[in-house]
Amino acid sequence: MSFDEGLVDWISEALEPMGTVTMRKMMGGATLYLNGTVFAIIDSGSYGGALWMKADEESAPIWEAAGCRPFTYERKDGKMSSMPYRLAPDDVFDDADEMRRWAELAVEAGLRAPAKKGKPKAKSKGKPKKG
16 A cells, blocks of 8 residues: 555645655655654555654653544554654644644654664775775
8 A cells, every 4th residue: 555645745835934845655655854854654554644743752742632642553473562653633634834833843853853873884895004
């Protein structure tokens, strides 16, 4: 199943005053970035193209007050797991101001998130340089 690319177009248009939205497709869904910061994912799985926005402990009370449930899923071993995202409120789909308000909250959480460690560099197979 694939996600609705029209949704990405709407998000890009709504967030244009804030910067550039880019996307990376993955596992039938997509990760969305605003000016290089992860702020949302689109899940094409069991929720039928749901938009999940980045959250963290600092922003959790705001998401909870709006009734935005956390992203949870069942792992292959049958255990439940979660990711730091919240289901976007319905009003973001037809109100650009609301999309920008919630995206700003999500980008702030993305900026607070610890940087991912890169893969270790491969060792050089050549002769060591004389210095």
